[in-house]
Amino acid sequence: MHRRVYLAAVGTAASAGLAGCSSALSVLEDDPCSGDECHIGMNRTEFLPESYEVAVGDTVIWKNTSEADHTVTAYDGLIPDEAEYFASGGYESQEAAYDAWEDRGGRLGSRQTFEHTFEVPGTYEYFCIPHEGAEMVGEIVVTE
Incomplete structure (x- = not known):
């Protein structure tokens, strides 16, 4: 006893x-990204922070801070009309990014980074292809 x-x-x-x-x-x-190394980190199923604000002309750096594979993929219809589409892997559309993912195209492995410069003000919504079902989404708010 x-x-x-x-x-x-x-x-x-x-x-x-x-x-x-x-x-x-x-x-x-x-806050897995502090300092100049990156602005947005990625854990298993989240972008950290989920919402990030920058000024026109700023470059955002995402870093896979987890052991899972991720993508950074803009939603075609959820970025400003005049804005350049962005996706890890350099794809020109959401459909192209989805197609490429079948062969792991656009994949960010652990500790890899992706960056994009935002030239048009507005809100940009994006997601991770393999974790979209888990609602791994984020937004960039670009101000003048």
């Missing part, structure tokens, strides 16, 4: 000790 009480106490203490670690990890996952 004493063994069960001891094991329960040890398990509770270990869980309490690790709680602080998971909180610290959560903070890191909220």
